[in-house]
Amino acid sequence: MSSLPVPEAPAASTASTASAASTVSTVSTVSVAPAVIVRTVPLDSDEPLLAYLPGAGDAGDSAPVVSWVRRGDGLVGWGTAVDFSAGGPGRFREAEAWWRSVAARAVVRDEVGVPGTGLVCFGSFPFADDSAEPARLVVPSTIVGRRDGRTWVTSVTLEPQLRPLETPAVAPEPPSPVGVTFADGSVSPSDYAHAVAEAVQRISSGALDKVVLARDLIATAKEPIDQRWVLRRLAERYENTWVFAVSGLLGATPELLVRRDQGLITSRVLAGTIRRTGDDEADLALAASLARSSKDLEEHEYAVRSVAEALAPHCSSMNVPEAPFVLHLPNVMHLATDVAAVSADDASSLTLAASLHPSAAVGGTPTAQAVALIGELEHMDRGRYAGPVGWMDAGGDGAWGIALRSGALLPDDPRTIRLYAGCGIVAGSDPESEVAESNAKLIPMRDALTSE
Structure with a gap:
């Protein structure tokens, strides 16, 4: 050119x-x-x-x-x-x-x-x-x-004049990770089960309605991990997600925190999860049970309400479906609701994301009490996990997801990546079931690091 x-x-x-x-x-x-x-x-x-x-x-x-x-x-x-x-x-x-x-x-x-x-x-x-x-x-x-x-x-x-634009070339296939091993992070499965049990007690006592607790897993390869390999594998296997990478944080999130696109504001809310079996007939039955689960519907209602309340000051009209649908992903199924609204001001997509964070889907309800309990029970710094991740243009349009199904490469060791998973805890939560759900949510990143 x-x-x-x-x-x-x-x-x-x-x-x-x-x-x-x-x-x-x-x-x-x-x-x-x-x-x-x-x-x-x-x-x-x-x-x-x-x-x-x-x-x-x-x-x-x-x-x-x-x-x-x-x-x-x-x-x-x-x-x-x-x-x-x-x-x-x-x-x-x-x-x-x-x-x-x-x-x-x-x-x-x-x-x-x-x-x-x-x-x-x-x-x-x-x-x-x-x-x-x-x-x-x-x-x-x-x-x-x-x-x-x-x-x-x-x-x-930053140069005062552009150099000639050239058509970008397709890059060679990136190398796969070599010799990946996994180890417990700051929060082991047993630690996580104890934290969930304590959270259920606090919820049952009336201290709060819901809290989202996370755990981590450390993956270490023998050679530096090529982010491009992980991104390509995630895009191939999880086409219904947004595959992201920013400054060493990468993953495939199914949850769109907010999108602003020429005056239209949208948000996809996920809360309530069940693990897939791999058998289509059994999974259909599980999807039906998820859609009827009082525990999961309660968790989902908190998340949808928090998004609608946060967006309302910036919108002239809003459509919130009365009931969620079941989003099918290769490893899990979620209760999902797509909220749509019309912008009433010049708030950018980042401003909208800031007003939504942390939503009940990644924090809890009420927000202040839930975030305080996370700090007390998780015993780790989440870093950018469960925070907004995305893009924005000069006019403020853009899309921000929640950094879920993700991992963060260690800045001083490109062979090591810290993976994260979290679950919403309400009064009906069972600690062992939540450990199993967190394991299911770690599958996308684990598989992207270990399978061809």
Whole structure:
């Protein structure tokens, strides 16, 4: 492709590298955002998006990859034009302010013009206010996207003029993980069962209605784990999920926290789970029992109510189905409700995600009491597990899921990834059943790491 003449960037952004020009802070937002130069053009391709992600050293690019893909559509990217991090209770507000400042100073040439083109960031946020891990926003230097049969490529740079855009190449098949072993993490199955039993006692005493408790599992390979292998396996086997990767956090979430798309707001709420047997006739019977389960319906009602109440101030109208449907995934089935609403203000998708987090689906009800009990009983830092993960464009449209069915690569050891799973606990919960459910929720990541 030919190069595109663009206006020179404002003088305030004369740094020669992304690391020099971007500001990473866990305390406060930047005062002056870098000025980025962005161009999006159509791409004539029907290759799977994940096939474009380069490995370390491919095409001279060893930067981390990002992903948000479902059923062939979505976005992938690599390289880092600019990035940002922030921690603590103000992490959403600081990230939003930084992104607005980047968007305001960007010079954009967008020849496609749909949500996901032009300037786009990918982000992931820690579950808890006091997490040791910060929130991350990343603007990749190269993004490939697809929506409704249209494919495009976006280039982002800090240089005052774009280099010639080249058609991205399909990368070689990534190597599979070698010699993966598993070990208990901070919360063993027995520890988890004890925590569930204690939570049921608290709920029965009237202290709260529901709490979501999580456990972890450590997977270690003999060689560094290639994220692209895991992402491709998840996309092949769990097409009804959003396959994501941001700053070493990767997974396949079935739960869409919120999407903002040209004035329409949607959210998919999941709560209430049963493990599949692999026998279609038996699974149909289990699905029917799940749809009638008072324990699971109660858990689901809390989750739906929390989402509807959080979205209401930003919406002019809302549709909340009276009853959930059963979402069938290869390993489990969930009670699910799709909430749809019409936006009434200019709140971005990230602002909406912040207003929803933590929903009852990953925290509990009431929120404050549930989050406090999580801190007391879990005995681990969730990091970015169960926090919002997704993307946003310069206009505020975007999609944010909940980082479930996921794992986080250890930053100082790329051979090791920490996997997470959690379950909603209500008065009728049984500790051993919840351990079994958590095992089922670990299957997607375990299989992606160990099977061909």
